[in-house]
Amino acid sequence: MQNGLAPSPSEIVARARADLRLGLPVLLAGAGAATLAAAVETLSEARFAALPRPLILALTARRAQTLKIAPYDGDLVRVAVPDEADLAWVRAVADPADDLDTPLMGPFHALRGGDAGPARVALALAKQAALLPAALLTDIADGAGFAARHGLTRLTLPLPLPADDARAIAAARLPMALAGMGRLHVFRDLAGTAEHYAVEIGTPPRRDPVLTRLHSACFTGDVLGSLKCDCGPQLHAALAAMGAEGAGLLLYLNQEGRGIGLANKMRAYALQDQGFDTVEANHRLGFEDDERDFRIGAAILAAMGFSAVRLMTNNPAKVDKMAAHGITVVERVPLKVGRSAMNADYLDTKATKSGHLL
Numbered sequence: 001m002q003n004g005l006a007p008s009p010s011e012i013v014a015r016a017r018a019d020l021r022l023g024l025p026v027l028l029a030g031a032g033a034a035t036l037a038a039a040v041e042t043l044s045e046a047r048f049a050a051l052p053r054p055l056i057l058a059l060t061a062r063r064a065q066t067l068k069i070a071p072y073d074g075d076l077v078r079v080a081v082p083d084e085a086d087l088a089w090v091r092a093v094a095d096p097a098d099d100l101d102t103p104l105m106g107p108f109h110a111l112r113g114g115d116a117g118p119a120r121v122a123l124a125l126a127k128q129a130a131l132l133p134a135a136l137l138t139d140i141a142d143g144a145g146f147a148a149r150h151g152l153t154r155l156t157l158p159l160p161l162p163a164d165d166a167r168a169i170a171a172a173r174l175p176m177a178l179a180g181m182g183r184l185h186v187f188r189d190l191a192g193t194a195e196h197y198a199v200e201i202g203t204p205p206r207r208d209p210v211l212t213r214l215h216s217a218c219f220t221g222d223v224l225g226s227l228k229c230d231c232g233p234q235l236h237a238a239l240a241a242m243g244a245e246g247a248g249l250l251l252y253l254n255q256e257g258r259g260i261g262l263a264n265k266m267r268a269y270a271l272q273d274q275g276f277d278t279v280e281a282n283h284r285l286g287f288e289d290d291e292r293d294f295r296i297g298a299a300i301l302a303a304m305g306f307s308a309v310r311l312m313t314n315n316p317a318k319v320d321k322m323a324a325h326g327i328t329v330v331e332r333v334p335l336k337v338g339r340s341a342m343n344a345d346y347l348d349t350k351a352t353k354s355g356h357l358l
Helices: 009-022 045-050 061-067 087-094 117-128 143-150 219-223 231-245 262-273 278-285 295-303 316-324 344-354
Strands: 026-030 033-039 056-060 076-080 134-140 154-156 166-176 180-189 195-201 210-216 248-253 308-312 328-333
Touching (some): 009 026, 045 087, 056 061, 056 117, 061 076, 061 278, 087 134, 143 154, 166 195, 166 295, 180 295, 195 231, 308 316
Parallel strands (some): 026 154, 210 248
Antiparallel strands (some): 033 134, 056 134, 195 248
């Protein structure tokens, strides 16, 4: 139970994510051991120089595959950082932007044995903070004392399970050009990562399956009208269909770039300019094809009183994930719009590699 004004374990995790984004290391305290972890992307030269040695670079198995490093830990690798390596070397290993200019990096010494748990936690925190999935680690003898002396956030392992609930913050009526009169609900996830929005069209009865779209934010497509994807047309077509039907629910989830964040999405776009497809670009960055977590969508539906939906999607994985989190999908409603010569290869890749029904 939370004690007075003290932060809860999940709030300390949220604080740690914020620290990593700022370039601050965090202390991961396990059973009888402590590990200092810093995000490679945001670490300054001064803090890099101040990190106790020796250093270990943690990367995902996806990034390791590009670098031809054997993933002895399964889902990740731990690479010994050479004593003479500087921050530029570390970033070159972590960031694929210049891979084609320096295709023969290494040799790398990947560690075997030992506890990969802190590395796994550090990479998960970096992903949750929408940073490159790469972290520097070093063991600390007196973890509690070290954290106190340097004013660092200290996390006790194992971390609490991620929050899968959402809190309603505000709502108001909203007239829309495509959908008519509706109501915009703002939710905040309890993990402290983002706000999400539910656009309620008409007054759909809670007892019936509601026409629903789980739409992940796409700044480039939804706002700028990007022709690289079909997100904007899907958003507009879903709103129009709900308006025509007189009822519906569009969840606008802040999971930009299939969950990797806008900055990493732009990194992926730059890799696509080098000739890689959307899946290959994600993998070279160290991400999976799709890093989204649709538990928050299920939580918002439940909070609004809906338990069954007619889901507008071309992605069967969304249907499975809704069912896994207690939402019955009585019908998958296809949403095939927005294909053009500019995004045909992108859509074909989603179909062949990610299973979308296009």
